[in-house]
Amino acid sequence: MPEPTVDQYAYTIANEKAPLKKPTGGALDCGALGPLDRVEAMDLTFSPEAEAFRAELRNWLSAHVPTGYGTDAFEEFATLDDEFGFLRRWQGTLAEARWVGVHWPEEYGGRGAGPEENYLLQEEMAAARAPEVINRIGVNLVGPSLMTHGTQEQRRRHLARILSADEIWCQLFSEPGAGSDLTALSTKAEPDGDHFVVTGQKVWTSWAQYSDFGILLARTDPGARRARGISYMIVDMRSDGVEVRPLKQLTGSSEFNEVFLNEVRVPRENLVGELHQGWSIAQTTLAHERGTSPRQLVIHRMLLDDLIRLAETLPTDDPRRDRIAQAAIEVEIAKLNNWRTLTRRVRGEPLGPESSFIKLYWSEMSQRMHDTLMDVLGPAGVLDGGPHAIARGRLLRSYLYYRAASIFAGTNEVQRNIIAQRVLGLPR
Numbered sequence: 001m002p003e004p005t006v007d008q009y010a011y012t013i014a015n016e017k018a019p020l021k022k023p024t025g026g027a028l029d030c031g032a033l034g035p036l037d038r039v040e041a042m043d044l045t046f047s048p049e050a051e052a053f054r055a056e057l058r059n060w061l062s063a064h065v066p067t068g069y070g071t072d073a074f075e076e077f078a079t080l081d082d083e084f085g086f087l088r089r090w091q092g093t094l095a096e097a098r099w100v101g102v103h104w105p106e107e108y109g110g111r112g113a114g115p116e117e118n119y120l121l122q123e124e125m126a127a128a129r130a131p132e133v134i135n136r137i138g139v140n141l142v143g144p145s146l147m148t149h150g151t152q153e154q155r156r157r158h159l160a161r162i163l164s165a166d167e168i169w170c171q172l173f174s175e176p177g178a179g180s181d182l183t184a185l186s187t188k189a190e191p192d193g194d195h196f197v198v199t200g201q202k203v204w205t206s207w208a209q210y211s212d213f214g215i216l217l218a219r220t221d222p223g224a225r226r227a228r229g230i231s232y233m234i235v236d237m238r239s240d241g242v243e244v245r246p247l248k249q250l251t252g253s254s255e256f257n258e259v260f261l262n263e264v265r266v267p268r269e270n271l272v273g274e275l276h277q278g279w280s281i282a283q284t285t286l287a288h289e290r291g292t293s294p295r296q297l298v299i300h301r302m303l304l305d306d307l308i309r310l311a312e313t314l315p316t317d318d319p320r321r322d323r324i325a326q327a328a329i330e331v332e333i334a335k336l337n338n339w340r341t342l343t344r345r346v347r348g349e350p351l352g353p354e355s356s357f358i359k360l361y362w363s364e365m366s367q368r369m370h371d372t373l374m375d376v377l378g379p380a381g382v383l384d385g386g387p388h389a390i391a392r393g394r395l396l397r398s399y400l401y402y403r404a405a406s407i408f409a410g411t412n413e414v415q416r417n418i419i420a421q422r423v424l425g426l427p428r
């Protein structure tokens, strides 16, 4: 079976949002289950404005996405530095056409776009196999946090450069002893005249080795407990005392790092928000990590197509075929989870703890699909290169990469705790 073209994916996605109508609101009679008054209606269509946005974007992408990117035909980068440089230039190209941070207000260089357009941006980029925005932490986490809590000077200095990727940002939150329980962090920032002196260690810091700035959580009041006494500040990653050590991952790449901060002097003007009030600002930052995941949806739909293609040679009674059918069902469920959350966003409703469903569901779906993939590939599936490697090792690297999906953006155990306590009302 030939590789489906970009247009085929885009067509499928566009036409799935058929103008079906579901009864909205109210209780739904579920037979033996009784009325389910928590059933939520979802919109199954995009607004005409969002469709126009999609058409303009699709046009632009068809003219600008680097040929073959994301396929086996694309020449691999010799080094991570080369890949990073390519991605940084790509973000610059996107930004010139105002396709980065479309959800930012126009005064800061965005398009003031709503949740539908932002969703479509991610969906269309993935469907066109466009490279991802490299400065995601800057665009999705730092920018909105500075807009809400930063000073005029901080916004003036950083926001435009975040969009253009002239400044790359990292997130200096996790520590060896503080990940899920981030309030246990021990990096300290001591006031010294018009500076803070920061000492501590951070870990799993994505793209720190290429970053110009980092958002840092550090303890400024050693006497206060847990979330109290934490401050949020901007660290220039080129400062004396910042040492970045790349960590080698399962995939062989080194996208994340350990960061050692040894008496790093941070100007007081780099404090974001009030002293000791960093935890509430961190909540703004972390809230932007959750929500819909259209990019993951498209990626896993493409993975399903890979699986279907590979399974063509399996005997009809092979049980792996059932697992592929199961994967198809799960991708549909993931899509509906996304649409339900998008509907809430469009209506201006808070996401609430239910947003944990999305992360939990797609990440476990991903790992099940990748397990099936490896079973279908057989022994050649573990080859990362050479003449016998399947898809030049791309599928293997995808399998290895998505092992991390149950950890990043809040581990799945933590998502389950949230659902148990805050959705189901179970005791802590």
Ligand SMILES: Cc1cc2nc3c(=O)[nH]c(=O)nc-3n(C[C@H](O)[C@H](O)[C@H](O)COP(=O)(O)OP(=O)(O)OC[C@H]3O[C@@H](n4cnc5c(N)ncnc54)[C@H](O)[C@@H]3O)c2cc1C
Pocket (backbone or CB within 6 Å): 170, 171, 172, 173, 174, 175, 176, 178, 179, 180, 181, 203, 204, 205, 206, 207, 256, 404, 407, 408, 409, 410, 411, 412, 413, 414, 417
């Ligand atoms: C690809 C990737 C990129 C990342 N990028 C960044 C980054 O740029 N910046 C940054 O700051 N961090 C980053 N992280 C770190 C990430 O946020 C943490 O890994 C995550 O918060 C979990 O923390 P931890 O690794 O310390 O595990 P821990 O919190 O130590 O957890 C260990 C295990 O215990 C379980 N556990 C912990 N608490 C509970 C509980 N209360 N109930 C039940 N089980 C529990 C966890 O689920 C997990 O299985 C990244 C992680 C990954 C995988």
